[in-house]
Amino acid sequence: xxxxxxxxxxxxxxxxxxxxxxxxxxxxxxxxxxxxxxxxxxxxxxxxxxxxxxxxxxxxxxxxxxxxxxxxxxxxxxxxxxxxxxxxxxxxxxx
Amino acid sequence: xxxxxxxxxxxxxxxxxxxxxxxxxxxxxxxxxxxxxxxxxxxxxxxxxxxxxxxxxxxxxxxxxxxxxxxxxxxxxxxxxxxxxxxxxxxxxxxxxxxxxxxxxxxxxxxxxxxxxxxxxxxxxxxxxxxx
Numbered sequence: 001x002x003x004x005x006x007x008x009x010x011x012x013x014x015x016x017x018x019x020x021x022x023x024x025x026x027x028x029x030x031x032x033x034x035x036x037x038x039x040x041x042x043x044x045x046x047x048x049x050x051x052x053x054x055x056x057x058x059x060x061x062x063x064x065x066x067x068x069x070x071x072x073x074x075x076x077x078x079x080x081x082x083x084x085x086x087x088x089x090x091x092x093x094x095x
Numbered sequence: 096x097x098x099x100x101x102x103x104x105x106x107x108x109x110x111x112x113x114x115x116x117x118x119x120x121x122x123x124x125x126x127x128x129x130x131x132x133x134x135x136x137x138x139x140x141x142x143x144x145x146x147x148x149x150x151x152x153x154x155x156x157x158x159x160x161x162x163x164x165x166x167x168x169x170x171x172x173x174x175x176x177x178x179x180x181x182x183x184x185x186x187x188x189x190x191x192x193x194x195x196x197x198x199x200x201x202x203x204x205x206x207x208x209x210x211x212x213x214x215x216x217x218x219x220x221x222x223x224x225x226x227x
Contacts (some may be wrong), residue, residue, distance in 0.1 A: 002172055006142035008205035033138060033208075035129055045125040046140050073142035073205015076168065 001061055001079045005053070008073035009046070015070065017077060019063045026075065027052035060085030110184050121184040124162070124207075128187075132219055135193070135211040141183045142205035149207055153195045158187045160207065192217035 005026055007015070015028040032048045057063075062082040069076050110121040124139040141149070144162035152159045162183035192214040199210040 001175075004168060006205070008140040008142040009138075010204060012204075033127075035131070035136070039129040039131045039136070042128040042130060042135075044127050046127050046138060047125070070204075072145045072202070073140075074168075 001057065001081070003055065003075075003077040003079075005075040005077075006073060007070070007075050009048075010070075010073065012070040015068075015075065017066075017068055017075075019057075019066070022057045022059060023054050024057050024063075024077070024079075025052060025054045026077070107181065119163075120181045122181045123185055124160070124183040126185065132213075134213055135189075135209075137187075137207075137209040137211065139183070139185070139207040139209075140205065141202075141207055144183065144202065144205065144207070146202040149200070149202060151198070151200050151207075151209065153189070153193060153198065153211075156189045156193075158189050158193075158211075160185050160187075160209075162207065 003024065003026075007028065007030075010028050010030045014030075015026065018025050018027075027050070029050045030048045032046075057079070060082050061079045063079060066077060066079040068078070107122040110123055124141050126140075127138045129136045139160055139162075141162040141164075143164040145165070148163040148165065150159075150161040152161075160183070164182055189211070193211045194214045197212045201208050
């Protein structure tokens with residue numbers, strides 16, 4: 001299973017990905033760029049602050065083997081299926 | 096520790112009106128714009144856009160930002176649930192006189208950072224008052 005999350009402006013180091021039971025939680029913080037000059041804002045549309053989001057996972061994943069990468073503000077979490085959940089061919093024996 | 100406001104996911108707004116030459120859905124990126132004495136600074140949230148996929152054009156005082164998202168990460172995936180994977184497009188009419196030869200742009204963590212320096216004649220000037 002692959003989960004892709006858009007997290008522009010979030011430093012990968014500030015990301016926290018955890019799992020408990022079947023819940024995967026992605027949380028972190030986005031800081032506003034600091035302006036040194038006494039600047040005035042014309043627009044402030046971009047949200048900042050802390051965030052957290054949880055998703056329910058199917059039971060059949062092996063969370064111990066999960067991996068995550070973050071490029072261009074997009075987080076990709078990959079969680080392989082558990083061995084037990086993979087489709088299996090059952091051989092039929094004749095008599 | 097002071098807790099900042101909480102970020103919640105929000106709906107993206109689709110670009111309306113002008114039609115693009117390249118097909119695909121285009122959304123309006125969130126931006127911050129700040130002005131200092133020397134320049135305008137702009138930040139635009141465009142997650143998934145790398146420095147190679149962003150185009151910035153300043154023509155006739157209209158600043159156009161286009162960001163293309165490489166949908167390659169979705170190849171060989173069958174989506175169970177999706178919210179978005181889109182391109183970005185936004186235009187601004189620039190009131191200040193921008194020195195387009197000195198515009199600086201960079202992409203960092205999916206955020207476009209633009210520095211738009213003002214022309215010398217557009218900068219605020221303090222006028223010395225001479226005494227008698």
